[in-house]
Amino acid sequence: MGAEAVTPHPGVLLVPFPAQGHVTPMLQLARALAAHGVAPTVAVPDFIHRRIAGSACGGGGGGVALASIPSGIVPADAGDDTPPPGFGAIVHAMEHHMPPHLERMLLAPPPRGGSSSRPFACVVVDVLASWAVPVAARCGVPAAGFWPAMLASYRVVAAIPELIDKGLISESGTPISSDDIHAHDGRRAVTGLGGILPAQVELRADELPWLVGDPATQRSRFTFWLQTLRRARDLRWVLVNSFPDEAASAARGHDGDARQGPQVLPVGPALLPGSAADGKPAAPPSCGNNKNHHQRQQGSSGSLWRADSTCMGWLDAQRAGSVVYVSFGSWVGPIGADKVRELALGLQATGRPFMWALRRDPSWRAGLPAGFADPGARGGVGKVVDWAPQEDVLRHPAVGCYLTHCGWNSTLEAVRHGVPTLCYPVSGDQFINCAYITGAWGAGLRLRAMNRDDVADGVARVMDDGELGARLRGNVRGLRDRVVTAEARRAADRNVGAFVDEIRREADHKPPPLPALIYSVL
Template sequence: MKYMKRPMILLVPYPAQGHVTPLLKLASCLVTQGFMPVMITPEFIHRQIAPRVDAKDGILCMSIPDGVDEDLPRDFFTIEMTMENTMPVYLERLIRKLDEDGRVVCMVVDLLASWAIKVADHCGVPAAGFWPAMLATYGLISAIPELIRTGLISETGIPEEQRKICFLPCQPELSTEDLPWLIGTFTAKRARFEFWTRTFARAKTLPWILVNSFPEECSDGKLQNQLIYSPGDGPRLLQIGPLIRHAAIRTPSLWEEDFNCLDWLEQQKPCTVVYISFGSWVSPIGEPRVRDLALALEASGRPFIWVLRPNWREGLPVGYLERVSKQGKVVSWAPQMELLQHEAVGCYLTHCGWNSTLEAIQCQKRLLCYPVAGDQFVNCAYIVNVWQIGVRIHGFGQRDLEEGMRKVMEDSEMNKRLSKLNERIMGEEAGLRVMTNITTFTDNLKKHVVN
């Protein structure tokens, strides 16, 4: 009960593992700054994380209904609908209950849950934004009006032509097909584009946005200066990442982790195992690609651990699991940090999600990149072309995979680049910079409490 007198900061993530994870780590940092963080999630997320958050961590987990039947899938558009139409009234009720004694001093809102900004404003609670990805991706999406003005994209977000281009100064080249909202059918792309334009229109009203990334993402340091706004132009951006180095909490997984794979790793030689995971949120890569990857892994002869959810396994060849039982392990979910820290893992075949990228850098693992959707193409461009700590593959044919693994494993300079990048973003100097930025934010909140 010693936390009950602390001023409260409410945290509202977008309801997915990759968004809950960094906000829980921010919550852990806020505890050390004298606040009581309250993590607010839909009931289906709350049931999975609340039992795994220890009371001594000082974080309170609370839930609100999302109005979705338990048996229905929660895809992007279902979640968007419930965030806009159902969850606001429940969040407002909870805020008013928690703030009866005036102890709610701020609400930190994941920008992908921008609906909560309106609720905070209606309740008179100061709000700050949280961006869980690279600053470069924030800059790209916030530049939508300029992309339209210059004719790179239409008013509905569709590229006017297919080509490679630097969308912003100091960014590596991206294809016009790699924009974060270009996922699915034409109708889906337009709807996602509307989601982003609405999100950033709301974000402009915020005084602060906390970014889970590090200064000087671009190797020459120019990117940061190009993207951070002056106070008169919009929110003040503070880079507070990567949070994985500073949080005391072990982030709970939304799924049960298979720790048996760690015992299997103990039997493998150093730097020989390929770890494969495409994250927690992306849709299946499709049965044909699952089959191609399965056969390519088998033909490579290399030991592997492959995270493949049960509902994604329909593409596996008949009898595959039995055939590769000695060569590799196929698991439903894995303890990723423990796995990446293991000396047997030589490279990581990844979708280039931002949390996974940061964990790979922390553990200094080489990356084999296959981006699937959203910000993953931006992350991949930095991994491959700027930091040069990975290799991109464009398919899962036997030749594609073998050539990619050969390039990533035989690059004699990659370990040096990984070590240098690790020190730059995880070292002592970087850590002091992160805590200085977090303290700048919390000192501002403490002044609000005093006033």
């Protein structure tokens, strides 16, 4: 029998920013690319690799390989309990230690039977990991960007030069008083951000995504963003983790401006767990028969933290729609002992069952009332866990409210499972996400302040059986139905396919035509 012609799979190297909210969607993107015949490798710093390589499926699955890049900032013998490095240490490692290691990966000899003279036909770089863009350029490898958050926050960051030109922000990123900034609830607020966001999206003047920390930290973060934007100009494409109605709610008149830079491809619905072009659920990657359901979920998502799956049995014992789920994610730092105490007392004052995912760390749990986190405390009405299998929790029928920091992954999970939210954004793009949840989508309410009375009142309003609660639940379920529809998934999958076609043309050394990409959701 003659040998059959086999089209080699082009290799693609994906480089996420090393945080849970960035690694998870990058792994999902890698699986979406693998479904289109690409051989993806996700390259993460060693301190991330150690956490997920030992989990079920090695953090990969679905045809995805996982590679480790030495970071130089975590001892080789660091265990799972070692706190992750801070933002400054991560940026230093990305800029000064990791580039030569990535360069060696890109210049390594291709695997036998490879389709080109290089092992990777393209590098997909998390926009916040822009350090990898000049490395790819030096190696002659085309680079694409990936924005793991919503399209609106990408537009806001990409518009920094425009905001400076309009006089809305200073050269250091701080807001400047103008006709666009007005008083609201005793604080300065900006509506629409100079036409970049829709009119119903309002941000306080101190809630721009780069305004994090004290003034010195803010200046440092803004410098980081300016450098990121300079490097992003060299990207050919930016794949965005957005969905149709998120972009359709955005302000008009900016699509043309955006297209002068990298080509923007919304791919969010194609990254949903179980996505398939025909809209039918896909089987999860196999992890062997000796792992239970919750371990498979953890491994396939590449979680950096070991989830406490016992909380699912506790949820099974609760009434439908009765539980308040509380989580501020893994990247947001401690909110402070006073706020932790007020949140605990507020949850207790609701009289409702609650589950609180709160890291077992003194800096995170400082302020908890004595015995509050003990098993069986409060007669089993509440449960505090170190880390929860969030997808499983939010899809559970017992959960009726999600008190969240509004990270984009958490926002997507709440929408996907039809859970209304009580929002308490802390930093970065969370304020933009919150403004959409509470304004453009009407799918949740913002917590006025972190004190016991406002917590109890906010929970009661979200879970109200009257008109307000019904409206919130109806809005989030309507949004869910549009996000997970087979049509939305097919449109996003076509964008992934168009991108892969461009990669193949590059790998075959054919002159690349202008990308025939799909902008149906812009």
